[in-house]
Amino acid sequence: MVKPKVFVTRAIPQAGLVRLQDVCELTVWPDELPPPYETLRAQAAQADGLLCLLTDRIDAALIADCTRLKVISQMAVGYDNIDIAAATARGLPVGNTPGVLTETTADLAFTLLLAAARRISEGERYVRAGKWQTWIPTLLMGQDIHGATLAIIGMGRIGMAVAQRASGFNMRVIYVNPRPVEAAAARGWQRRTLEQALAEADFVSLHTPLNAATRYLINAAALARMKPTCVLVNTARGAVVDPAALYEALKDGRIAAAALDVTEPEPLPAAHPLLTLDNCLIVPHIASSSVATRNRMATMAADNLAAGLRGERLPYCANPAVYSA
Numbered sequence: 660m661v662k663p664k665v666f667v668t669r670a671i672p673q674a675g676l677v678r679l680q681d682v683c684e685l686t687v688w689p690d691e692l693p694p695p696y697e698t699l700r701a702q703a704a705q706a707d708g709l710l711c712l713l714t715d716r717i718d719a720a721l722i723a724d725c726t727r728l729k730v731i732s733q734m735a736v737g738y739d740n741i742d743i744a745a746a747t748a749r750g751l752p753v754g755n756t757p758g759v760l761t762e763t764t765a766d767l768a769f770t771l772l773l774a775a776a777r778r779i780s781e782g783e784r785y786v787r788a789g790k791w792q793t794w795i796p797t798l799l800m801g802q803d804i805h806g807a808t809l810a811i812i813g814m815g816r817i818g819m820a821v822a823q824r825a826s827g828f829n830m831r832v833i834y835v836n837p838r839p840v841e842a843a844a845a846r847g848w849q850r851r852t853l854e855q856a857l858a859e860a861d862f863v864s865l866h867t868p869l870n871a872a873t874r875y876l877i878n879a880a881a882l883a884r885m886k887p888t889c890v891l892v893n894t895a896r897g898a899v900v901d902p903a904a905l906y907e908a909l910k911d912g913r914i915a916a917a918a919l920d921v922t923e924p925e926p927l928p929a930a931h932p933l934l935t936l937d938n939c940l941i942v943p944h945i946a947s948s949s950v951a952t953r954n955r956m957a958t959m960a961a962d963n964l965a966a967g968l969r970g971e972r973l974p975y976c977a978n979p980a981v982y983s984a
């Protein structure tokens with residue numbers, strides 16, 4: 660029997676690849692950097708299944724070209740890199756990996772919150788630079804976490820998990836969400852408008868998907884509403900924050916600090932102005948990167964792909980409308 664052809668756009672964890680190697684003819688892009696767009700398009704055009712990452716642009720032109728494709732499976736929960744409308748119109752199911760990375764991502768969001776509040780990376784740089792001479796009464800004074808107000812922007816699974824961690828630190832939680840969230844109300848977490856939340860919060864943590872409504876949601880006007888002591892945490896998508904406005908706000912001390920797992924652009928060029936600021940902590944989009952979670956994401960993506968190749972409904976489908984068409 661001829662095996663279906665699958666293009667995998669990067670070396671994903673082995674846990675995922677082993678699930679596919681007997682049932683497909685696999686081509687795995689070997690480089691650390693993503694395949695160039697034209698290469699991706701050419702490879703996908705010859706494939707029955709595509710297993711991709713959030714760094715791959717899967718646009719309408721690629722989808723139109725790839726008439727042989729039966730399924731696209733993304734190893735991520737977010738899929739703003741994929742033209743979902745074009746895939747749905749073509750009857751092409753798109754898989755993603757919701758749920759498995761919720762707690763791991765919340766762990767990192769809270770790690771960033773703590774680290775930025777208590778100026779951990781500045782402290783570490785200070786020690787390594789040999790500057791630690793004595794105990795200084797005013798050295799690296801940061802923001803208290805206990806008793807502070809945390810605004811969660813986007814109260815989905817990850818937002819809820821971050822709020823839960825915040826409760827353990829005796830923080831007060833408020834949230835912004837298009838709809839009220841019953842489980843949040845049950846915990847006493849109150850809903851606010853974005854404007855109210857930004858003005859009230861000591862910490863703002865972003866958990867919205869990236870779409871037309873959330874692109875540059877945190878712009879100069881939003882930053883101007885925040886307290887000068889406020890700490891902004893972004894583990895959602897880089898483009899939810901306007902990077903130029905953030906740079907100005909951090910440089911002028913209009914907010915205290917930012918901690919970013921995601922940036923705009925991504926990756927952030929080494930010469931980017933944000934990297935000149937001591938009050939901006941940046942890590943390279945690693946929120947879901949624990950061994951267990953990345954393995955689970957890889958197996959979920961492989962299972963979605965295999966189901967699509969068999970013509971079955973994807974266990975985790977980002978465009979379920981494809982089945983009602």
Ligand code: DGY
Nearest residue numbers: 734735736737760947
């Ligand atoms: C996602 O899954 O969307 C994260 O950004 C990467 O884990």
